[in-house]
Amino acid sequence: MSKSKQTLLIVGNGMAAGRLLDELIKRDISGFEITVIGDERQGSYNRIMLSPVLAGETDVPAIIGKPSAWYRDRGIRFVSGVQVKAIEREQKCVLTTEGNRLRYDHLVLATGSRPAKIPAKNQQLENIYSFRTLRDVDRLLNVARFHDKHGRKTDTDALVIGGGLLGLEAAYGLALKGLRVTLVHRSGWLLNRQLDKAAGTYLQRVLESKNIHFMLSDEVERFTGSHELKAAEFKSGRSVSCKLCVIATGITPNKELGLTAGLQGDRGVSVDAYMATSDTSISAIGECVEFKGATFGLVEPIWHQCTTLAERLCNNIKRPFENSPVPTKLKVSGVNLFSAGEFITTDEHRELLYCDDQAGIYRKILLRDNRIVGAVLFGDARDGQDYFSMLQEKRDVSDIAQYLLMGRAFYAASSDEPAAA
Structure with missing residues (x-):
């Protein structure tokens, strides 16, 4: 048996x-x-x-x-x-x-x-949603379809709370549906847990071109309306009319x-x-x-x-889980982003920096004791995984530091590494 x-x-x-x-x-x-x-x-x-x-x-x-x-x-x-x-x-x-x-x-x-809660008052009003499940998406799509059916897409204002990845994705999705979107974020720049201010500003410019407006360094104090959402009042004293709100703060x-x-x-x-x-x-x-x-x-x-x-x-095999560092690889509105390790420059760092405003490319590598301790890439993230490997290996990059920002084809040629296939 x-x-x-x-x-x-x-x-x-x-x-x-x-x-x-x-x-x-x-x-x-x-x-x-x-x-x-x-x-x-x-x-x-x-x-x-x-x-x-x-x-x-x-x-x-x-x-x-x-x-x-x-x-x-x-x-x-x-x-x-x-x-x-x-x-x-x-x-x-x-x-x-x-x-x-x-x-x-x-x-x-x-x-x-x-979804994490926010302290704003009157969140019981209708048309305030989270963005976490298929049910949430269905509700948001129903609102967008209603206004599309009645030909009133341009007078529909949506508010998105949260400048992390989820909030940005919700804002982008609603903007593509034709809604006028304002995104509010309590930090001074977008994706502030993954990007420095410069990269966050580059990202904001791209999203502004997609008809998304931003209110940074501010928070919703209360929502207003008798039954349905009509507006949001902010701690700064500003007020924004909105018929729809998505809370995506973590x-x-x-x-x-x-x-x-x-x-x-x-x-x-x-x-x-x-x-x-x-x-x-x-x-x-x-x-x-x-x-x-x-x-x-x-x-x-x-x-x-x-x-x-x-x-x-x-x-019955005990293979321990290790909480190892993980790079952040994102694609927001068609723009590739990469972030790993430390991303805010301090006096302890040697900063390698490349900016091309016209092409929308930003690259920053942070070194400490000639070793990569962080990298932020915007617009061109092709070498991100290579930088992350060097970070994990704690490799001394003294011999290739001057070529790092130009990519693997350059720094591999200056060392014994094989060029990328």
Whole structure:
């Protein structure tokens, strides 16, 4: 008689859960009965592609990587449109909002995150949205379609709050729909966690040419309107009329399910290097976790978390997760960006700088002790990965420093490195 299968229950069906399933299947899932619980109806989809859906550059089916049939064909039970409201650790089961209890031998929390809140008043008014799910995109598209149908696109004002990547993508998508967009950001320049002020200014110029207006170094104090949104008032005293607002100011880990059940954690559900929580029967991955005080929003480290957990669950191999530096590679409004390591110049740095205003190209490399410690590229990011490799290797670049800004073809020719193929 064969050994009975373990019940593996995954709570959450976002990108982390989808990647974990891929990693498990690569190995061997014959020893598991897998159930996935997701609060959205559709299968796992690529949230990174929400902006192209909003902009009309792709459609919803194209970004759903795992429709319902995918789970069925692989013998995986998919419970959709359901939320888990409690973990009953002693009984090894979870309680859903529908009152059902699902048992597990091992539980994986992949509950992701939610949009971060802002302190503005009157956020209960209609037509104030987040930009996180397909449902959010559908609501925004419905607003855009309404005004398109009635031929009133030009008198529709949209406000986007947040000058990070998500906010920029939302603003760009709405602008492509013909809405007049104002983006407000509390920092003095865009993407201030990845770019310096000069690169942020270059990016702003490009987006202004796409009919996006900006209010920097300001915050919304309150929204106004009797029932529907009419305007936003700012801390600076300014006011902007708007019929639609998208709040895209970052994410907050969905840690509450785990912490309420008594799992350790602060900013997220705490995990060790093998993605195990303080309960040996429960693991966690993705945006809901905290590892050595850090939380995660980029896909690359989360993919490594999934590999680590799959190795442990399927093969009992302990391959530790390491939170290594990750470069930021972005494409906003057709412009390539790259940022890695330190990006604000200080007295400790030797700064290598190249600017071409006419071509819209900006390159900055920061050195300390003749080693690259940071790089910011705008408009031409082809050599970004090379710079990042040198940063990771802590390579002494004294012999090629004068050629670095010109690219690999130049600095490779000045050293023993082979030229790029």
